[in-house]
Amino acid sequence: MDILQTANERMEQLAALMNKDIKQPIAAEEKVKVGVDLGTSSIVFVVLDENNVPLFGAFEFADAVRDGLVVNYRESVEVVKRLKTRAENCLGITLTHASGAIPxxxxxxxxxxxxxxxxxxxxEVLYTIDEPTAAAVVLDLKDGAVVDVGGGTTGISVFKNGEVIYTADEPTGGTHMTLVLAGYxxxxxxxxxxxxxxxKDSSEHFSVMRPVVEKMAxxxxxxxxxxxxxxxxxVGGASAYSQFKNTFESYLKMPVFQPNYPQYVTPLGIAMSSGSGNL
Incomplete structure (x- = not known):
């Protein structure tokens, strides 16, 4: 079986719902899991059923987080409130619990x-998980490394027997790719x-950004x-380019795996790690 088959199936399900606001009411007693991902360039809100099947997904672009730190508290709260309301309108329930993540x-x-x-x-907050561990949940990763390319940073985490044994976070991410494009x-x-x-499929744009991607590598x-x-x-939104993975493989001279829709891996993992959201 493809090493990413199960993860990709979930990613496809979530992507099909993202910002579609599809109304599919569920029973009030049904258990759900809610994940909130406060990212550098966007805030993502995900709701799953108790079997980790996506029920709702939405995001808003927001300048609320910088280098992994919340710098605009009020904007973050307002965005999460709006996303929560959209989810409740689609599912017909009140969401009372959620989990979040930190770099x-x-x-x-x-x-x-x-x-x-x-x-x-x-x-109410059920759980605050670190972002690489959230990604590892989606990938079902016990041993290996996860590179999370966000808007402001590139995070590297190494896992052994399902536990993080090494972690680092460097200030190079999607924002730096944007700055290079703006200057060019x-x-x-x-x-x-x-x-x-x-x-995201522009080879011309990627050729301009390639030095930044090689720095990440x-x-x-x-x-x-x-x-x-x-x-x-x-994983991570800044890596969602068709040539990104190949650049890493060429630079590192080793196999690199990337799930579909890498920008949604962490929020999905946050929700999968959460408990019931309408207790």
């Missing part, structure tokens, strides 16, 4: 801030970001030298 190596109060955002949006084409950062989102190489591990998986 690897998070220190200070950010773990508490993520929980506070969810609580301020009207839900002489456009605003906002326009470059829009073009990047809309033209070099970051990965350095950390894997410290803690060697295979297989290597790539």
């Amino acid at each position: 690897p190596g998070t220190i200070g109060n950010n773990k508490k801030v993520v929980a506070n955002v969810i609580e301020s949006a009207g839900m 084409y002489g456009v605003s950062v906002e326009e470059a970001e829009q073009n990047k989102r809309e033209q 070099e970051i990965t190489r350095v950390h894997l030298e410290k803690s060697p591990s295979e297989p290597l998986y790539i």
Whole structure:
């Protein structure tokens, strides 16, 4: 069986629901799981049934998080509230519990801030998981490494027997890809970001961004030298380009695996790790 078959099946199911607001009411007593992912460029809200089948998925672009830290608390709360309302309207239930996630190596109060955002949006927090572990849940990864390429950072986590044994987070991500595009084409950062989102299969754009992707691969190489591990998986919204995986493979000279819709892996994993959301 394909190493990613089960993960890809779930990713396809979630992607088919994303921002579609499909009304499919469920019984009030049905157990659901809710995951909230506060990302650098977007906030994602996922609802699953107790068998991890996606029921609802939605996101909004938001400038609420920077380098893994919540920098705009009010905006984060308002976005989560709106996404929660959309989910409740589609499913016909009230969502009372959810789980969130934090980047690897998070220190200070950010773990508490993520929980506070969810609580301020009207839900109790069941669990706060680290992002690589959330991804590993989706990938069913016990041994190997996960590279999570977000908007602001590239995170590397190494797993052994299902436990994180090494983690690192470097300040290079999708935002840096956007800045390179803006400089090359002489456009605003906002326009470059829009073009990047809309033209993920553009070989011309990717050739401009390739040096940044190769820097991410070099970051990965350095950390894997410290803690060697295979297989290597790539997830995260900034990696959702058709040539991204091949660039990593060429640079690292090793097999690299990437699930479909890598931008939704972490939010799906957060929800899968959560408990019932309408207790």
